[in-house]
Amino acid sequence: EAGVAQSPRYKIIEKRQSVAFWCNPISGHATLYWYQQILGQGPKLLIQFQNNGVVDDSQLPKDRFSAERLKGVDSTLKIQPAKLEDSAVYLCASSADRYSNQPQHFGDGTRLSIL
Amino acid sequence: SQQGEEDPQALSIQEGENATMNCSYKTSINNLQWYRQNSGRGLVHLILIRSNEREKHSGRLRVTLDTSKKSSSLLITASRAADTASYFCATGFTGGGNKLTFGTGTQLKVEL
Numbered sequence: 001e002a003g004v005a006q007s008p009r010y011k012i013i014e015k016r017q018s019v020a021f022w023c024n025p026i027s028g029h030a031t032l033y034w035y036q037q038i039l040g041q042g043p044k045l046l047i048q049f050q051n052n053g054v055v056d057d058s059q060l061p062k063d064r065f066s067a068e069r070l071k072g073v074d075s076t077l078k079i080q081p082a083k084l085e086d087s088a089v090y091l092c093a094s095s096a097d098r099y100s101n102q103p104q105h106f107g108d109g110t111r112l113s114i115l
Numbered sequence: 116s117q118q119g120e121e122d123p124q125a126l127s128i129q130e131g132e133n134a135t136m137n138c139s140y141k142t143s144i145n146n147l148q149w150y151r152q153n154s155g156r157g158l159v160h161l162i163l164i165r166s167n168e169r170e171k172h173s174g175r176l177r178v179t180l181d182t183s184k185k186s187s188s189l190l191i192t193a194s195r196a197a198d199t200a201s202y203f204c205a206t207g208f209t210g211g212g213n214k215l216t217f218g219t220g221t222q223l224k225v226e227l
Contacts, residue, residue, distance in 0.1 A: 004157070031213060041219060041220075042119075042203050042205075042217030042218050042219055042220050043158070043203075043217050044217070045214060045215070045216075048212065048214060050212075055212050055214075056212065056214055091157055091158070093157075093158075095213055097213070098212045098213045099212070099213060100145045100146060100207055100208075100209065100211065100212075100213055101145070101146050101163060101165060101207070101213075102213045103148065103160035103163060104158075104160065104213075104215065105160065106150075106157030106158040106159070107157050108155070108156050108157045109156075109157055111155075
């Protein structure tokens, strides 16, 4: 089966600019996650979708970050305006559903650098 | 915030040796998972152990869980250069909707 696809792989922007990331999960996976991974740290969950609804966005900085999964399949994460501290790898993951004891499948991420 | 702390932060061993990584966490869990991350890549799921299990094996991997001490260990036997990666533990919670909280990771280097 095809894995989780993310694009772009790398992005360099200046602070205060906007940027968007795209994710296509494994076919049939109902649950989609966006994580932020700062260099040297573990991933931190930003938002979790179940189909096209938000399950948890408690750690999403909503003044600048937004995400959508309109048709319950692929998803976009946007940052506007970007700050220097947003430099990180943004990982997308999916799982079959949102019930416990499910492994999550990750894409290779988008590495964002803010100048 | 990070739920788990891996120990050691970095580990360097020779090919053929065993590698042991430890994870401690703070709150009650439903399950604990271990993931591997190669440089510049996403995380790969290795093994999941439920809170009512004490030990689990998968190939050269052995995971133990001690819920009374809120700790887990990952043992990789007969390590290979290809095992060089960062290893993360992640904890899931009852009613957490499969939400995981990741630890800080152990960087493993296996030298030839």
